[in-house]
Amino acid sequence: MALTGLQIYKLLPQTNCKECGMTCLAFAMKLAAKQADLAACPYVSAASKEQLDAASQPPIRLVTIASDGQKVQVGNEIVLFRHEKTFYHPTALVVRIRDDQPLDEIRALAQRIADFHVEYVGIKLHLDGIALENTSGDETKFLAALEAVRGVTQIPLILNSSNAQTLEHALGKLQDTVPLLYGADETNLDAFAAVAKKFNAPLALRAKDLNALAALADKAKAAGVNDLVLDPLVRGYADSLQTFTQLRRLAIKKNFRALGYPLIAFPGNDVALAGQQIAKYAGFVVLDTFSEASAYALLVLRQNLYTDPQKPIQVQPGLYPINNPDGESPVLVTTNFSITYFSVANEVEGSGHPAWLLIADADGMSVLTAWAAGKFDADRIAKAVKVTNVEQQSPRKRIVLPGQVAVLLGEVEESLQGWQVEVGPREAVDIPAFLKLKP
């Protein structure tokens, strides 16, 4: 069980020396809320430290798989809902490759998975790994498939076999790689745990019953394997939602250590189910087959869930040339909220008219929100003009304000002496017509 702030306080020295930056009581409350590191207090006794260490561990263990410098980390979340706090470690999206396919098909598929990426509001999104499955049950085929995959990509791996010896031989062939081993059950746990311990690799455990899953986790831990992933063998909408939510609640609300590990989900080819599992609460989602359309939808969904809801996605303030502008081209100004930037940039680009896009720093807010918050005003626009030295690029000195802040016209004219200041359309979609009339 997690300790309360007062229980933690009783274990602290209670001298209020403030070396941790606060009083003992405040520090205890921060520890209870998992917002402070116990190491900040140098005076905790060894006996108290042991108790507090256990209490200060994250409720869901952080598990890492890695390959050739690429790292995928899941777990370590401390809330149930995104509005409470940001989710930090995005669900790893992984695609299965079966070892009973021809090797050239395996190579081609691995290459497509590794190469696939999505540009979304200036962020490059990609898949996280390949789950190589020993579908054939034949070790020689599995090792050949592994070699085929490694021949084309160093993407992180999940190795899936019911034979611990096959996994051991596969791990022996890998260098600078920490794959997830899937999946031990009560019939083979000892053999799987021995392999996981030998190679210091995380191990996925599977059991239908949660008590059995917790018992497996305790047993694996006693065998020396600390990095675990849980598969409660739920494959449908209702049971996934119910069981994954129950496991997350047990880990976070009850601090039930035996089930405080990331979860792995197998939605088959059902994109909607995969989406549900990303939202609640899978650490790994393994798709049966690769499709660009499914991967695109799931990567974008994941990106939207795993962003800080209090921090809008921003683009870098600055001057962006579109359609090869010159000194006669207009300067369109807007804010650095990424969706605003991409809406405006796409419309200007689509219009075919050259223009300079001046992005003012508005703390990542959209035009009206920034204006209402005092983050997009004449001073900020004048500062952006000065910092980017726009005059050198556009000596014609014609600047266009978003129509939604037409009210700024007078102030901007005052701040930007010598500039021709105009008001543009309210909506980005009307920019092409505006540029056609006033290129």
Ligand code: SF4
């Ligand atoms: S450093 Fe330790 S003893 Fe000093 S105030 Fe902080 S918690 Fe208390």
